Amino acid sequence: MSAQHIEEINFCIRCGQPLAKEFCFGRLRPKCPACGWVYFADPKVAVAALIQKNDKILLTRRANDPQRGLWSLPAGFVDAGEDPLQAIARECLEETGLSTRAGRLIDVLYGQEHPRGAHILIAYQMEILGGELRPGDDVDRVDFFAREALPPLAFHTTQKILQRAQEMDQS
Ligand SMILES: [Zn+2]
Structure with missing residues (x-):
């Protein structure tokens, strides 16, 4: 990093x-x-969500720079005074239209990927409660992808989080 x-x-x-x-x-x-x-x-803290359906992974396409046009997990900054669990549910709703609740904690990653990025990233598995899939906020597309057929990714952390989740499933 x-x-x-x-x-x-x-x-x-x-x-x-x-x-x-x-x-x-x-x-x-x-x-x-x-x-x-x-x-x-102070470190900037962000949250990211791994949302899966039928073994497929939900990704969002970034509408803004940095890494515009590339794909990432639903994610965003934790506001001062905001519980990370609230922050991730809020980001999922804003970016994907889905209401979700937190499942397991996947990992806490340290390291900035770009100068405006977070220093600490908390990754949760999220379960879908309802809602309708539609892009919003700083995202212009949302879709589910098979693990072997992911689109071009914006950040290294996406692969790290997917790998970590897979390791947890196997152990
Ligand atoms: Zn002074």
């Missing part, structure tokens, strides 16, 4: 002064020389 991109911040969000870099709490961090506020970069 490539180097972790951490957002830079230049001004104090408390008092507006330019920040300096200072060694504190174990590493070099932006710190305000005026009021003493220290910037701790």
